[in-house]
Amino acid sequence: MAKSRFNLRSSTSTTTSPLLQQGRVVATFGRHVLVEDDAGQTRICHPRGKKNEAVVGDRVAWHPSQDEGTIEQVLPRRNVFYRQDEIRTKSFAANIDQVLILLAAEPEFSERQLTRALIAAEATGIQPLIVLNKLDLLERFERAWTRLEPYRAMNYAVMPLGLHEPQHQLSKDTLYQHLQGRVTLVLGPSGVGKSTLINYFVPHAQALTNVVSKALNSGKHTTTATRWYWIDEIARDTVLIDSPGFQEFGLHHIQAPMLAQLMPDLRVHLGHCKFANCTHLHEPGCGVLQHLQTRDSLQMMNISDNRYQIYKELFVEMSARPQW
Ligand SMILES: Nc1nc2c(ncn2[C@@H]2O[C@H](COP(=O)(O)OP(=O)(O)O)[C@@H](O)[C@H]2O)c(=O)[nH]1
Ligand SMILES: [Mg+2]
Ligand SMILES: [Zn+2]
Structure with a gap:
C-alpha cells in the first residue's frame, strides 16, 4: 500500500x-x-x-x-467526542462512527452517568449504542434491563450481552454485526467488562498495550490511555477504541439552554412552551411541565421522574458556571 x-x-x-x-x-x-x-x-x-x-x-x-x-x-476531523470538565478536556476521540456505552447487571449502573454519556453523544451527533453485559446474572440482569426501558422507548439501541458464558454466543455475534465496518468508542464504568470485551474481540490487545508501555518506558500510564484497536488487522475496517474515565463525565462544553434538545424524551415536548426561552423548570405555559402533570403511564415517550430530576440537576450545573 x-x-x-x-x-x-x-x-x-x-x-x-x-x-x-x-x-x-x-x-x-x-x-x-x-x-x-x-x-x-x-x-x-x-x-x-x-x-x-x-x-x-x-x-x-x-x-x-x-x-x-x-x-x-x-488534519480536519469528521467529528470529535468530548467529555470536558472545569479544568480541561480530559480525553476524547475523533472520526468515530458510534459510542458503545457498556453497562452491566452488576455493578448497578448510574442513570446519571448513562444520561451524561448519551447527552455527549447527542451533542456531537454520534450514534450511541447501549449494551447491557452479564446476561448470566439472571435476576440482576432482568432488573437492570427494566431500568433501561425508558431508553428503549426513546429509540436508543439497547442490546443484551453475555461475555462470560458460551451459551450467550449469539449476543456476541449480534454485537459484532453492529461493530463491523465501524469505528466504535467503548465507554463504561469500571467493572462492567470493558477489558473483557476488548480482549474478546481483540485477543492480542494486552500484547499491544505491553509493547506501547515498553516503548514509553512507563507502564503506569498505559491504564489511563485511550487506545485504538483494529478488530481485524488484515481487513482494517473495524475498530474499537478503549477509553477510561467514565466516572467524571464532564459536560462543560454544553450550554444549559441546549440541554432539553439533547434529551429525546424532553425534546418531543418542546415547541409547546409559551416562552421561547423556557427553561422547563417553573414557567407558566410550559409544555414539559404540562406533560409531567398529565402523563399517562402507558405512553411510550413519557419523561420519567428520574429523567426529569436529572434534567433539573444538569440544568443547574450548567447554569452555575461562568458564561463568557
Ligand atoms: N458474570 C459475568 N461476569 C463478567 C462478564 N463479563 C465480564 N465479567 C467480569 O466482570 C469483571 C470486570 O470485568 P473487566 O473486563 O475487568 O471490566 P472493566 O473494568 O470494565 O474493564 C471481571 O471479573 C470479569 O471477569 C459476564 O458476562 N458475566
Ligand atoms: Mg478494564
Ligand atoms: Zn418549557
Missing part, C-alpha cells in the same frame, strides 16, 4: 528529513502520541507546541526526527 506523503518542506523543521507523512493517532498517553502509518508501522510522536491537540482517531501530518516524530498538523 502506498504511503500518503506530502512533498512539502516543513519550514520549522530542524531535522534532516524534509518529508511530512500522514498517519493516524492510535493512542495517547498524556503528551505522548502513538501514530500509525498506512502500512501499520507505529511510532511515538510529540506535538510541536506545548499542548497536544491530537486525539485518538485523528489523521495527522508528522515528520520523523530520529526514531520518533513530531506532529505538525492535525
Whole structure:
C-alpha cells in the first residue's frame, strides 16, 4: 500500500528529513502520541507546541526526527467526542462512527452517568449504542434491563450481552454485526467488562498495550490511555477504541439552554412552551411541565421522574458556571 506523503518542506523543521507523512493517532498517553502509518508501522510522536491537540482517531501530518516524530498538523476531523470538565478536556476521540456505552447487571449502573454519556453523544451527533453485559446474572440482569426501558422507548439501541458464558454466543455475534465496518468508542464504568470485551474481540490487545508501555518506558500510564484497536488487522475496517474515565463525565462544553434538545424524551415536548426561552423548570405555559402533570403511564415517550430530576440537576450545573 502506498504511503500518503506530502512533498512539502516543513519550514520549522530542524531535522534532516524534509518529508511530512500522514498517519493516524492510535493512542495517547498524556503528551505522548502513538501514530500509525498506512502500512501499520507505529511510532511515538510529540506535538510541536506545548499542548497536544491530537486525539485518538485523528489523521495527522508528522515528520520523523530520529526514531520518533513530531506532529505538525492535525488534519480536519469528521467529528470529535468530548467529555470536558472545569479544568480541561480530559480525553476524547475523533472520526468515530458510534459510542458503545457498556453497562452491566452488576455493578448497578448510574442513570446519571448513562444520561451524561448519551447527552455527549447527542451533542456531537454520534450514534450511541447501549449494551447491557452479564446476561448470566439472571435476576440482576432482568432488573437492570427494566431500568433501561425508558431508553428503549426513546429509540436508543439497547442490546443484551453475555461475555462470560458460551451459551450467550449469539449476543456476541449480534454485537459484532453492529461493530463491523465501524469505528466504535467503548465507554463504561469500571467493572462492567470493558477489558473483557476488548480482549474478546481483540485477543492480542494486552500484547499491544505491553509493547506501547515498553516503548514509553512507563507502564503506569498505559491504564489511563485511550487506545485504538483494529478488530481485524488484515481487513482494517473495524475498530474499537478503549477509553477510561467514565466516572467524571464532564459536560462543560454544553450550554444549559441546549440541554432539553439533547434529551429525546424532553425534546418531543418542546415547541409547546409559551416562552421561547423556557427553561422547563417553573414557567407558566410550559409544555414539559404540562406533560409531567398529565402523563399517562402507558405512553411510550413519557419523561420519567428520574429523567426529569436529572434534567433539573444538569440544568443547574450548567447554569452555575461562568458564561463568557
Ligand atoms: N458474570 C459475568 N461476569 C463478567 C462478564 N463479563 C465480564 N465479567 C467480569 O466482570 C469483571 C470486570 O470485568 P473487566 O473486563 O475487568 O471490566 P472493566 O473494568 O470494565 O474493564 C471481571 O471479573 C470479569 O471477569 C459476564 O458476562 N458475566
Ligand atoms: Mg478494564
Ligand atoms: Zn418549557
